[in-house]
Amino acid sequence: MALFSSQPGDEGLPGFERGLAMAAVMTMAAMVVFDGSMINIALPQIARSLNASVGATVWVANGYLLSAAMTLAIFAALSSRLGFRSVFIFGLSVFTLASVGCALSTSLDMLIAMRVLQGIGGAATLSIGPAILRSVFPNRLLGRVLGLNALLIGTSTAIAPILGGTILSTLSWQWLFAINIPLGIIAMLLALRVVPHNPALKREPFDYAGAVLSAVALGALVMAADAFTHQGNSDLITALIYGGIAIFTGMAFVWVQRRATKPLLPLNIFASSRFSLAALTSLASFVSQGITFIALPFLFQSVYGYSALVSALLFTPWPIGIILAAPHAGRLADRYSAAIISTIGLSIFAVGLALLAMLPEHAQAWDICLRSLLCGIGFGCFQSPNNREMLSNASRENSGYASGVLAIMRTFGQCLGAAFVGVLMSIYAQSSAIHISLWLAVIATVLAIVLSVSRLRGYKLAAG
Template identity: 40%
Template sequence: MRAQPSRGNPSTPSDTPASRGPSAQDNEQGLPLPQRYWAILVVAFGIAVSVLDSAIANVALPTIARYMHASAASSIWVVNAYQLAVTISLLPLSSLGDRIGYRRVYLGGLVLFTIASLACALAGSLPTLAFARVIQGFGAAGIMSVNTALVRMIYPPASLGRGISINAMVVAVSSAVGPTVAAGVLSVASWQWLFAINVPIGIAALLIGVKALPGNVRHDSPYDYVSAVMNAFVFGLLIFAVDGLGHGEHVAYVALEAVAALVIGYFFVRRQLTQTAPLLPVDLLRNPLFALSIGTSVCSFAAQMLSFVSLPFLMQNAFGLSQVQTGLLMTPWPLVIIVAAPIAGALSDRMSAGLLGGIGLAVLTCGLLLLATLGPHPQPFDIGWRMALCGAGFGIFQSPNNRTILSSAPRSRSGGASGMLGTARLTGQTLGAALVALIFGVVPQHGSMVTLYVAACFAAVAAVVSSLRVTHKGAVASA
């Protein structure tokens, strides 16, 4: 029997006012002002610190390794533990949000993330730090898995694009400025402050969120624990396989991990096809509009990660720039996103996401090609305006694409759509980082330039996939 959201039955626990929270949204018209502003501020705080923490640790790894008397190879687990925990738990937690409420999952993730951040700052050994990073990753997954679903509850349908644009802008800027923020903190404080700074932010977001975040009507279908375990194995093995390929792991081990992921994945998908509200939203992927938008997101974030990892090597090794100059010249990309994302979000409430996304990704492709064809001694202005062009293209694409992913799913499946959005982003970033390592190993002398050309190819493919949505007549659920 298909599980339906319980409505109007006071004896059903999932539909009582107390269980839904202080602001359960049954009328689908979003939150009133000024509660809407406070709620989106909480979402922005949470997603900013969770995305930043996936990037800032990279910069601090050498310092952490020296402090812990650990090898460079073993210190990588400070990054991998967090990334792995986030990736394997995004979809299970988004599915849980559909059942117990996005507000509960978000606030629970925020509490876990804040406590784990304090544990990271106090860690005295590498194993302790890695374990704390795992817990922090699970907390971050609770935040990331339902953040866009909450945006859908916060904003009315007519203004959803604006809310999504704020969320997309925070994600994009946090991803881009992570290394810069880390370098700034490390220049005035020890590495522990990279994690300790999350604690006051998390406490503030939690205190505001308890009052401001909306509840939602939930469906009462049982939670599929077996699928959650299978999901963890599939995505965990895929991450290890892709990461191993990029870092020169023996091909037999990579093949074994990939085959195991495919075999478990096959049975995982078969199980999902029998579920009314599956953990992996294969029912949503049957909607071509949703599937094309997910594909666009994977390709675009792979292009972004390929660029962000390779550009510092290009600027410092090929152009002879300092670390400070490199950081400044990479800043136009996220700065322009801050301007472009809200404009694109407002336009997405009236224009086709396929058209806006296609235009934005075409601009990104041009910007990446222009960066790849820079001469050996470019002027700062020549680099800066090309970086700004890339940021404009990415900003134009992201908000409309995220709006389409969310609005093409039924409102009761917003958690599943939100989880897929985050999974697509992390999949693209993981693929991009692995490809950078692979390219640098194959063509070490020209790795930066080759990587930028590969990034341009990914952006071009994403532009084509996005454009397919212009003429597609896929059904879009009510936002």
């Protein structure tokens, strides 16, 4: 296979060891996707099993997201001081052991605590996963391997609801966490075998002030997004308070980073306009995806009257589209302009979203599936080339930071998308709010296209 063949001058690991390292990173990525997608559908059963209220049980999902968001930037910074190998193995160990704790939980408080630990472990691995792939693969294959990574995530996203529903129909919710244990052991053995040590680690003081400010800012942003998804004046006030905290601490974080001798996140990583524009493009696209993933279940179930199972199946064409497009887009990005390919993907994505927004009042399932498939193909064409653009426009010593920025853009794009839907749901009737949300997703994608096209001007200037 060309992906694992070596050529003179290749960076990274030899071919066979590349494959093992890729398997370790992708196994962990699959675990995180499965964990997030399957747990949400198990919340009602968890509430009944632990005699907890639905509102309190939601923190099984929110606790994970909050702890992951608060630590993404910290682990990205630690990777340059401790090494990719140490941080990845730490995260993998914490995630796997916390999965054992989740499976053995006998109370809601214990389960939430274990989910918080899971989030910390997940953040440690997700923040540097793409950076590890860059460190073990040569630049000529970077787009291809990122395409395969997107393919795996798309496949896992498609399978997760079906697998989760199957497990819950025959076994208890604890088994949703237990399946992480063998996968975690396999990933651990592979990581210990092949994930390399960083050749030259930075023995530098840690930016504790930056770490605290980043954790508070990112955590407050998640809390604000969560509050926006609920209705009521008190929730709106809470969201505004958290939003204010996020803005204040975010500004303080930037101020500290500009003056710190060894900052948590070197702001010079954004000196490359291509990196910055790729990051902003990623943020806008994930805002769009976040809006759509929240709005569509309401459309399918509340407006069209489909069951929860049918609604899950109607989502399946989206990840299938990613599966079909992402590997080819990644290979093309290794040969041609990643910015051009990702812009084409965004354009297809925008068309698919517009078609979803224009669904008739009594839409047929096949019609919904075709429109969702187009969205998935467009997003699959966009994601891996754009990720390649981000990673390749950061120096190898900053690849851990770049990987962390990528994870932050994805996490907070989806959070902001959910917040927008929550605001619209509190203002308009449900049917109107859903359709306005879908058109807002189109607008966010158009913004992403504008940002992506701006990179093409950068290419022309560089060529000139």
